[in-house]
Amino acid sequence: MPALVDGGVVVTEVAAICAYLADKFPEKRLAPEIGSADRATYYRYLFLAGNTIEPAFSPMAAGIEHPESRSV
Structure with missing residues (x-):
């Protein structure tokens, strides 16, 4: 599992x-800047990848x- 430790913050x-x-x-x-219309894209x-592609490939793998x- 990828993880980032930044001081006391751990992000996975x-x-x-x-x-x-x-x-x-x-x-x-x-x-894109927060509030920008491009932020939605x-x-x-x-x-x-994590919500659509990975769930489809994980069982196959x-x-x-x-x-x-x-x-599916």
């Missing part, structure tokens, strides 16, 4: 680490076949 999960770093260092322009793609693969 890839998307959370990315968001944390982008917010901590706004001068690096790692993400940033969030969509930031969370896409573990050798588990979904009984109704079309529903």
